[in-house]
Amino acid sequence: MTVSTPAEFFSTLAALRDALGADAVRVGEQIGERSMTDWTRHEPTRAAALLLPRTTEQVSQALAICHAAHQPVVPQGGMTGLAGGAIPRAADIALSLERMTGVEEIDPASATMTVLAGTTLQTAQEAAAQAGFELALDLGARGSCQIGGNLATNAGGNRVIQSGTARDQVLGLEVVLANGAVLSSLGKMVKNNTGYDLKHWFIGSEGTLGVITRAVLRLHPQRAARHTALVALNNYDAAVSLLRRLSTRFGNDIGAFEIMWPDFYDFGVALTGARSPFAEAHPLYALIEHASFDAADDGERFAAALAEALDTQVIRDAVIAQSVADARALWAVRECTAEFPVRLDPINFDVSLPIGEIGTFVERCRAALDRQWPGNESYFFGHIGDSNLHLTVDGRSLPGIDHHAVYAFVYEMLGPLHGSVSAEHGIGLLKREFLPISRSPEELAAMAAIRQALDPHGILNPGKLF
Known part of the structure; x- marks a missing residue:
């Protein structure tokens, strides 16, 4: 990629203003802090310009102009990412989808929703509910994250064991390629076996292959x-046993199975200001959601299953929410992660391993961290049912230690288990050097070839993923 001169950049800026309108192109102090970093709180950077298109046509025009000028472009959504994937460099132009919002159609016959990429997940969920449906994707950042970003990072969330990741919610996509070409594949069919399923190239590509502008969601x-x-549980093996027992009994009516080790659980309880519903501390906790299609289901079968698990000592204790308020209070403990960026100096890990290995990995990882950095404050939690473990180390408890050293230390332990350095948050800026831990040279070469084919000038989100 060549670097444009100031004169060339100002010429590009003038062309963008002519195409999009002056109100859609911001520079300097007009660019707010929101566009400068994400939830990682990685070093904020003000882009050379910020584009705010309102339509797919404007996105197309913007990318065509930038492609011709070899001008780097960083797509941005709700800026809730945890891998630095939407953070610009000073010479980049940021392209925000925040003005491209709205649910365009809900088709009851095909059970689909057509939605613009800048729409927040919560808005889409609420529209689906009003129409008598449910959008299965759900995560704690629902009020801020955007559909386009969810798809670009293949977001996971709380209900993957029930309905799959973001990828599994998509039937069709509209994407603008680096050269401005609009790839429109907004089909509503579940079966469409006509060659390459191109939408999957862009889901999880983190904005490096194209800009998602519209989606048809299941x-x-x-x-x-x-x-x-x-x-409350005795250990991790008991958690896996309980998950299998409940899955056998209820199938995918088990919508969430969230594991919290005591370090995380105690932090969440303290943050919410509530008292733990248990009279004593326990080695492990699981937050479980049973979701039934039967409106008459009063929860007795679920309670009976937990009672049996208690009788057979698979679990130590259990508390069942008696109201919506009770359930929200329990979930508030698990979703305390939203406060990590302001309460901690978070060093976040989002890894996946075979489910049977997770408990052992946690024990080894915690012991290794304690040997390496005595007194560190670390929090372990995860979705587990979909093999996803999260770890957050508070950088404040490691004075003088660079975050990079902690990343390298933990990922080195992950390598021998053939796990993934990113289960659901992507690679972005922060994990790119660790990608070879999870991907072979041949896989990386294939990905690079796809990128070269779709973005020969390398203008889309440069420095991310690769």
Whole structure:
């Protein structure tokens, strides 16, 4: 990629203003802090310009101009990422989808929703609910994250064991390629076996292959009854046993199975200001959601299953929410991660391993961290049912230690287990040097070839992923 001269950049800026309108092109102090970094709180950088297109046509025009000028462009969504994937460099132009919002159609016959990429996940969820459906994707940042960003990073969230990741919610996509060409594949069919399924190239590509502008999402029947329980366990093996027992009994009516080790659980309880519902501390906790299609399901079957697990000593104790408020209070403990960026100096890990290995990995990782940096404050938690473990180390408890050293230390332990350095947050800026731990040279070469084919000038989100 060549670097443009100031004169060339100002010429590009003038062309963008002519195409998009002056109000859609911001520079200097007009660019707010929101566009400068994400939830990683990585070093904020003000881009050379910020574009705010309102339509796919404007995105197309903007990319065509930038492509011709070899001008780097960084697509941005809700800026809730945890891998630095949307953070610009000073010479980049940021392209925000925040003005491209709205649910354009809900098709009851095909059970689909057509939505613009800048729409927040919560807005899409609420529109689906009003139409009598459910959008299965759910995560703690629902009020801020955007559909385009969810798809670009293949977001996971709380209900993957029930409905899959973001990828599994998509039937069609509209994407603008680096040269401005619009790739429109907004089909509503579940079966469409006509060559390469191109949408999957862009889902999880982190904005390096194209800019997602519109999506057709699957909708599901509403779960009429939800029951939430917080369970105390002796150890990780007991958690896996309970998950298998409940899955055998209820199938995919088990919508969430969130594991919290005591370090994380105690932090969440303290943050919410509530008291733990348990009289004593326990080695492990699981937050479980049972979601039934039967409106008459009063939770007795779920309670009976937990009672049996208690009788057979698979679990130590259990508390079942008796109201929506109770359930929200239990979930508030698990979703305390939203406060990590302001309460901690978070060094975040989002890894995946075979489910049977996770408990052992946590024990080894915690012991290794304690040997390397005595007194460190670390928090372990995860979705587990979909093999996803999260770890956050508070950088404040490691004075003088660079974050990079902690990343390298933990990922080195992950390598022998053939796990993934990113389960659901992508690679972005922060994990790119560790990608070879999880991907072979041949896989990386294939990905690079795809990128070269779709973005020969390398203008889309440069420095990310690769």
